[in-house]
Amino acid sequence: MYAQAVEEWKSYSQFNGSPDSLENAAALERGFRSGGWPEALRQVIAVFESRRDHKGYASPFEIARLYADLGDKNKTFEWLDTAYREHDSLLIGLNTNPQFDALHSDPRYAELVSKIGLPKSQ
DSSP states (O other), X not given: OHHHHHHHHHHHHHHHOOHHHHHHHHHHHHXXXXXXXXXXXXXXXXXXXXXXXXXXXXXXXXXXXXXXXXXXXXXXXHHHHHHHHTTOGGGGGGGGOGGGGGGTTXXXXXXXXXXXXXXXOO
């Protein structure tokens, strides 16, 4: 249902109307058309990282979430660590976000959960 997800993201961004949201949706669509879902995620990651480098803020937690969806554990943990250092409020949902389920067996996950002060995941 990736094509539907792209359309939903486009609809949301049009409704939202923020330039950042519109840029994210355009990157997602461009990537999806050129290389499917993995390329769509890479394009959005590139936009987020560029935004952080040049324009201002993009949530490191959201970047970690995208890397998790790609299956890149090392990049996911790099961005989760950045989220921790920057006190990203979205970290509160780390244990309940299914995109991070594959990380639960990694010792870095337990260490991060402990540092944040969240209950250990089951």
